[in-house]
Amino acid sequence: MxxxxxxxxxxxxxxxxxxxxxxxxxxxxxxxxxxxxxxxxxxxxxxxxxxxxxxxxxxxxxxxxxxxKYRFNDFDSLYELKNKLESKFDRDEFYTLNTELKELNSLIRNIHNSYFKDYLTQLTLLTDAVILYKDEDKYKEAIERLIKAIIITLPTFDLDNYKSLVYSPMEMRILMNIAFVLNKMNNDSMYLEILEFCIKSVDEVNEMYPKLCYNLAGAYTR
Known part of the structure; x- marks a missing residue:
């Protein structure tokens, strides 16, 4: 590489x-x-x-x-895999995510660059967590995976201090999924609090902004 x-x-x-x-x-x-x-x-x-x-x-x-694009020879393959995952996340097509999970694990085994390995590991843990909480109702295990993913690049993260940190798009997606799991665990106040924090923290041109708008609108409706 x-x-x-x-x-x-x-x-x-x-x-x-x-x-x-x-x-x-x-x-x-x-x-x-x-x-x-x-x-x-x-x-x-x-x-x-x-x-x-x-x-x-x-x-x-x-x-x-x-x-x-400047760190990985086969960026197009990764970008295609990332887009497939995001599309399935958005469509709630969690029951077929094991295919992409295998592809991610295969990529990680062949990556030696620490920066890129961290990115792939976060994406793998996120995918694993989505399967756990959407397909298997294993909420505690899903939260553990998501927190493990986010502290790879934000070592001081916890649910008590999350508002004091600045997030990349990947970290923001992980935080948003933590909110989703908390909602499944009937922690409605924390769920809304995190989504509101997220939408205030991203610019309108950020790829996460429309996803946050959609989910927060649904939360308010419910």
């Missing part, structure tokens, strides 16, 4: 210039140090999930997904 931090940094720089922003402008809008921005654009440092999530709101583009 190969990655090109330089190529990613150049594309990020080109996007910023097209938006008519200086590095100082981006720093003011996001709170990210200009030295950090300079090093990312110069291909000198591997950007963190949190940093790219902050920048995504300004650049109007999912930079975490863009970054994966």
């Amino acid at each position: 190969y990655m090109s931090l330089f190529s990613f940094g150049k594309e990020l720089r080109d996007m910023r210039i097209k938006l008519g922003l200086t590095q100082n402008d981006v720093s003011t809008l996001t709170g990210i140090n200009t030295d950090t921005l300079r090093r990312i654009e110069g291909g000198k440092v591997m950007p963190k999930f949190e940093t790219l999530s902050y920048l995504s709101a300004i650049y109007k583009h999912d930079l975490n997904t863009l970054f994966l």
Whole structure:
């Protein structure tokens, strides 16, 4: 597996210039140090999930997904698998998810890059949790899987401090599913609280925004 931090940094720089922003402008809008921005654009440092999530709101583009294109030779295969999973999640087609789960486990066995391995592991644990709570009514086990998934990239996460953290799209999806399981466990107040936090925390261009709108509207109706 190969990655090109330089190529990613150049594309990020080109996007910023097209938006008519200086590095100082981006720093003011996001709170990210200009030295950090300079090093990312110069291909000198591997950007963190949190940093790219902050920048995504300004650049109007999912930079975490863009970054994966520079980290994985077979990105198209992963992207296709990710889309299949999301489509099944949205359609509640949980009874066929074991097929994708096997594909994910196969991919993980052949990945040695820690960053990408974490991403795939989170997606695998999320898929496993969806099967557990939707198909097998194993709510406690599902919560355990989801928390295990989220602390891979947010080690300080727990349900008491979740509002103090900043989430990537993947982490937000995991948090949203934690809310779904809590709803199954008749914890309606926590369910609504988490969904309301999520929708306030994402920009309207975020891929999670329409999903959150749909689920929160359903929650209010019920």
